[in-house]
Amino acid sequence: MEQNRINIFTNIGINKAESATFVTLLQFPDGISVLELSRELNLPRPTIYSHLDTLFQLGIAKKGLRENTSIIYPESKEIIERIFEEKINQLKKSKEQISESLEHGKSNAKFKPKFFVYEDRQAYEQVWRDILRTGEESYWIWPVKGMLEKGISSEKLQEFHEERIKRGIIMNVLWPENMKLNINKSPFLLDANEKVSLRKVRILPKGFDQDVGYGIYGNKVAFISSGSENYAFVIESKELVQTLRNQFDFFWKISKKYS
Numbered sequence: 294m295e296q297n298r299i300n301i302f303t304n305i306g307i308n309k310a311e312s313a314t315f316v317t318l319l320q321f322p323d324g325i326s327v328l329e330l331s332r333e334l335n336l337p338r339p340t341i342y343s344h345l346d347t348l349f350q351l352g353i354a355k356k357g358l359r360e361n362t363s364i365i366y367p368e369s370k371e372i373i374e375r376i377f378e379e380k381i382n383q384l385k386k387s388k389e390q391i392s393e394s395l396e397h398g399k400s401n402a403k404f405k406p407k408f409f410v411y412e413d414r415q416a417y418e419q420v421w422r423d424i425l426r427t428g429e430e431s432y433w434i435w436p437v438k439g440m441l442e443k444g445i446s447s448e449k450l451q452e453f454h455e456e457r458i459k460r461g462i463i464m465n466v467l468w469p470e471n472m473k474l475n476i477n478k479s480p481f482l483l484d485a486n487e488k489v490s491l492r493k494v495r496i497l498p499k500g501f502d503q504d505v506g507y508g509i510y511g512n513k514v515a516f517i518s519s520g521s522e523n524y525a526f527v528i529e530s531k532e533l534v535q536t537l538r539n540q541f542d543f544f545w546k547i548s549k550k551y552s
Contacts, residue, residue, distance in 0.1 A: 305376060306380070311347050353367065355368060418449055418453075424462070425462070430464070434469075434544070436469050455483070462491065464491065465493045467497050470499045497548050513534070514533050515527045
């Protein structure tokens, strides 16, 4: 819960350390000295002063005096809400401006296929982030058990599913027979109920073995290696999407429903 509050305040332009200081400050609506705040956070006073400078500039904290001692106060609920509203309005305006700019460029450009490569330990996370941003229903052939055994993080997979469900993004997944998991015994996969998890799962016929997972979303196809090799690549191609989607639909028809 505390970490969630810290993450919330980073949305208005402060880093996690400054946000953690502010979350602690919120516990003292009647004010607290820098020395006391330093003790609460177990941080040196110069660090606290540095954090407070940012909070003062942003307008979410203020300084007063009590018995010749500087006292730090969090701003009122109304002021903090107003700051968030201002940030939202700024982002909306920026979104409109960039949308106009991109739409102009789009109208003058012919669609061309693109190829993107990710080669680090978080390669699969970058693909999942792209799926969330695209926001479209996706279609996967996914050897989930093998992926997890070779390094894909179950914690990151759970975070992805939780955020996907929040955004209402549906997944259709085919698991090879030898790579399936018991959803009810795998909490990171969330609920087995399709309506709750927004995920439909079918099991491919026996003999269909695959080590590399791939997914189709929007105009893109993402290929993700086992965690031991740490790579992923995305191809943006309407023709490839259509071809693989046709194959997926065929395999979906001949596969059995997960049970």
